[in-house]
Amino acid sequence: MSFIIDRRLNSKKKSAVNRQRFLKRYRRQIKKAVEESLKKRSIQDLQQGEDITIARDCTAEPIFQHGKGGTQTRVYPGNKEFITGDEFPRPPGGAGSGGSGSGDASNEGIGEDEFTFHINQEEFLDFMFEGLELPNLVKKQLKSTASFEVHQAGFTSNSSPEKLHLTRSLRVAYARRIALSGASNNELSALRKELWQLESEPVDEISSAKRKALKAQITLLQANKKRVPFLDTYDLRYRNYVRTPIPSTKAVIICIMDVSGSMTQNVKELAKRFFILLYLFIQRNYQHTEVLFIRHHTRATEVDEQEFFYSRETGGTIVSSALELAADIIEQRFPQDQYNVYVAQASDGDNWDNDSETCHTLLKDKILPMIQYFAYVEITSGAHQNLWYEYEKLQRSFKTEFCMQQVRTSADIYPVFRELFSSNID
């Protein structure tokens, strides 16, 4: 007798908990592997997960085992030319001595000392951005177009039929029926008892008249009882839903990138990588954050994400144009008392001769007082240019609001990024 059951629709994620436990236990090792792999892979293909390799040693589950050495006799199949008494040197590394009849007891990748497994994009980014946060995030005014969360809050006796709660309604109805018919129930059972008593006695005229009266009374009571309705309108109970506003901090990130002629393809590539990283980070952690993109050569324009990352332009460089545009945007659209504003700028450090000073004053007088944090990334492998020096002066007076870092190669991007946004907690 056999039963055949289709289990394919059962949950497939039986191992999910165990997998999570494993990832948690080896968090440190995995994070290191993630950082290693970031150096190698291009940030554009962050859309996929990643194969993580950690040393097998550290995941080992030790048991008591025999070590090498001692006397053993082992049986092998497939003899070709040996005869009893033959001797030959021990193979190096004990090759061929494995197995030893234990069948597939050691099924986990024989001879492998690395343990490789796949984590998905979400987990990858989790590990990547672990410990990072936007600095100086202050709870400013709640978002005006606050989002609401709907949740059930008790029951109401007046609402639309689709919210009807059957169990509750019937419970109330039941209670009402008991309450309304309780008295007549008692009376009824008393009368029935009496009737029963009479019926067991011998029949005579008085008792038969009494019986008649009793029966009439009983039918009357029963009819009364029936008149109590099964379900009444005031029994009905409805689920009550309330909307509560979700408080959220409003933040905006302004990305500024230099796209002038001095930015070689390579440098632009690095800058883009930095911004993609930033973009992923923000998207992931701050759902209510707006992101703006400004690119500039001698003139600055506000562009959308697509254009920011993928279109090309050339020309001279006037950094202050972008800063001015940023300042205008902040002033007009993001009032200070409502928004946390962050600005990230990437450039090769090249600027129009007298413009750096303008930048300095612009930042110092207009922008920095309005914003939470300004991060500057200079992508150059050569000597610093005037913009860097101007900014260095700034940093001395705005230690918490202003931060600058240099990126030389693609391998620097992630460490620099971490440096800029590492949480102040640790």
Place this chain on the structure above:
Amino acid sequence: MKKTPISTDAEWTFELIEQYDREISRIAAQFNLDTYPNQIEVINAEQMMDAYASVGMPLHYNHWSFGKRFLDTSQNYQRGRMGLAYEIVINSDPCIGYLMEENTMMMQALVIAHACYGHNSFFKGNYLFRTWTDASAIVDYLVFAKHYINKCEERYGVDAVESILDSCHALMNFGVNRYIRPPALTPEQESKNIEEREEYLQRHINTLWSSIEKKQSNTAEDATQNFPLEPEENLLYFIEKNAPLLEPWQREVIRIVRKMAQYFYPQKQTQVMNEGWACFWHYTLIDQMYKEGLVNDGFMMEFLQTHTSVIYQPPFDSPYYSGINPYTLGFNMMMDIKRICEHPTEEDKIWFPEIAGSPWQSTLDYAMRNYKDESFIQQYLSPHLMRELKLFSILDQSSKPNFKVSAIHNESGYREIRSDLANQYDLGYLEPNIQIYNVDIKGDRSLTLRHYIHQERPLADSADHVLKHLRTLWGFTIHLESVTSRGEVIKSYHSSTP
């Protein structure tokens, strides 16, 4: 009188599986196979990997090591480095067998014959399984264990439970009774008595430890007496009952791991027989179907192709060699016993006078019921098969630079090879013999274990690590002494409290 084939297509359907199962069941009954009822479950690859990860069980408590196994399996599977096993079958009543959705109709039929009738009848018949496992209770026990451990995690934290489980897993192989029949697993009672047991245990342990002071004035003779009086081989059992510092729930967790170890213990000892028996029956049953015309030539070609690759034994010098294939050895031995019964040669009559010419079905049935790998090989491995597999023995002495061929498949070597191979399946050969030797109940409560060295084989380096786990459970210093057969301690390991 040939019947028409049940199906000619590679695709399977539930109706077809049912039809095949009915026919296989009928034929199995003709061969007197006694089985538990079958519960055949169709699952997909990912569910198969889940089952893999939790050592084949349909449900299991949570532990990171199962997650590791899952990651390992899925990685290897997705890279095409390994195929998944065609089947997993659970020693339970009803016997749960998994069929993979990806398999062809032929594979499903093969798996049904192999697992649902082969393994199933072995679980039901073999003396080790009958003695050590309770097929009707295992699924309930798993449910109980999962809930209990879940509850502990809620109450004491995931980390606390994990650390106990880690330590228990390290000692799992040493958590079995080898010679005494354990009391039957009864899950209802299990949960009912659990509190009672916790309380009793705690009280019992308290008396053990508190009586120490009273006995201070004991005679010197008493002082030399060991506790336990006889060395204890079931390390987890000893710790569960005697460790001074454990909480009741920790003892229960140890007990759960111990029970699981005991449940799997027969499987470790009957791998060759179990697989051999299952292969023999899938081969015999499908062959019978072919004879009756229930399957066609195409089915049979596909079947034989799979069958031969399952029982393929690469020679020792092949890059694919990884030990003796238990399927090959088991299947060939079963077939060989049948051959000896039906067509004995002169040699067979000398070597196996009692089975040569006997009815093969009852002979095989007897062998299946009453042996484990070690004794099965010792009893039934024939010279004929040794020649066929070209077996030879290598003597490896670490004191000598050379390997020596100590026996080959010839007249003077048969007996030696046979007992060498049998020894290889002796768990005493596979696992070091480690027992609890003494507890210093009057002093620092340290626990001393002894490793009884067999053929000068030392312990692997992992021993130090395992001792740490032991210390976690015991709570006090652990000593482990490697002792030669002459009783000399030649090496000792220690793990003291931090």
